[in-house]
Amino acid sequence: MTRALSAFLWLFVFSALAGAAYAADDAPSESSINDLLGRASQAVRSENYRGILVYLREGQLDTLRVTHRYSDGLEQERLVSLTGQPREVIRRGGVVTSILPNNEVVLISRHKRESLLGSVAQFSADRMREHYSVSDMGQRRLADRIGRLVRIEPRDKYRYGYRMLIDEQTQLPLKLDLMRDNDVLEQLMFTQIEFPGSIPESEFEPGYDIEGFRVVKHQAVQVEDKPVPEDAWQPTDLPPGFELAEDGVRRVTESGYVRQMLFTDGVATVSAFIAPEGLRKPLEGATTMGAVNAFGHVVEGTQITVVGEVPAITVEQIARNLVRETKAAGN
Structure with a gap:
């Protein structure tokens, strides 16, 4: 799996983990937590955004240009690697196209929406509280935006912890740290981001001339x-x-x-x-x-x-x- 595709999959982790966050100065009620949970989870899918995403894993830093929009019920996304080997991933609904220009290969895969991960977006606040402690660490500034920093700590040895910065205007996660004790295992962070009202279709076209590339179609399991x-x-x-x-x-x-x-x-x-x-x-x-x-x-x-x-x-x-x-x- 390419680093670009790994980062692509992590964007769905954002929507999963967003269920643990809240953005109030006082202890919120369960209904307000669930309300923000839903809005944070939806923001990843429904917001139009364009930015630069940094992905740190095992001491290696990858930088990606991310463009995302949701229009007429269709979710689209384009990721372009700015470091390492040239790579590009374009997602249109359930169709994912990966372009590897150095190898002159285009990989096309289809993913059914009713995947095994489909139900994981539904979280129980009660279950989360039983195994994690959540603390509001106040406001932080990142990429010229104000967000709410939330720390999610495990209560035992069977799970990792998280730190997540949620944009206060859009509820889109701007930064996510995967933690073991006080060590950061993986990190995703927007260094630049904007939220345009609309994004043209042209921004989801391949950035490489793929004429003559070998096309490999992979049917989803x-x-x-x-x-x-x-x-x-x-x-x-x-x-x-x-x-x-x-x-x-x-x-x-x-x-x-x-x-x-x-x-x-x-x-x-x-x-x-x-x-x-x-x-x-x-x-x-x-x-x-x-x-x-x-x-x-x-x-x-x-x-x-x-x-x-x-x-x-x-x-x-x-x-x-x-x-x-x-x-x-x-x-």
């Missing part, structure tokens, strides 16, 4: 109507606060199926993939890439892989506590 069998792998002894949010079967090859589960504590999300051994290259044990931890092992001829932006202990506990539940004889 389909969620099958195939039901999850009752005598299948089930989660037990999940880390505190995590619940199964979605569960489905996906086809990844003509004859290969993977079961995917999505767990959330109301802020963080973790994905579990259960597949026949040999369908993909197996992961044995733990691995880390920045803030992302993964744990995999093979049990009874089945590859179990759990991945998420959570501490290593969380993905391992989920992976080791997915067990096969079999029906009793005669049932």
Whole structure:
């Protein structure tokens, strides 16, 4: 995955984490928190904005030009990498076009709106308070705008913390820090941003002449109507606060199926993939890439892989506590 696409996906994390923020000097009521939660989440999708986004991860700094608009029910976005290898990502609704000019390749993928992450935007303020403490750190200025800085701290070892700066006029997150104790694991920050009333269609056209480029079309992994069998792998002894949010079967090859589960504590999300051994290259044990931890092992001829932006202990506990539940004889 390119850095540009990683940043593209992070913009959706903004909408997820915005549910933890509030922007009042006094302790707000639950209704006012939920109201701001909805407006902050919507701002990422519905605001027109154009700016420069800095993405810091594992000591590497990437800079992106971001253009976003929402018009007539259609969300569009264009990201252009300003550092490293030239890259460009253009999203129009559920169609994502990635342009790699050095390789003369255009990658086109389609994503159904009813994806496994679709339900994660619905957060429970009560669940969040149980596992995170939230503090209002007052106003801060960034990119010539005034925002409200919110600190979200975990109450245990199973999740990371966050610092988020919310623009007070538009509720768009201007900065997001992913924290482990006092260390910043990843950071997204707008260094320049504006909110035009309208953005012309021309700003979502490719910036490169792609005539003659090789076009690779990637079909999105389909969620099958195939039901999850009752005598299948089930989660037990999940880390505190995590619940199964979605569960489905996906086809990844003509004859290969993977079961995917999505767990959330109301802020963080973790994905579990259960597949026949040999369908993909197996992961044995733990691995880390920045803030992302993964744990995999093979049990009874089945590859179990759990991945998420959570501490290593969380993905391992989920992976080791997915067990096969079999029906009793005669049932």
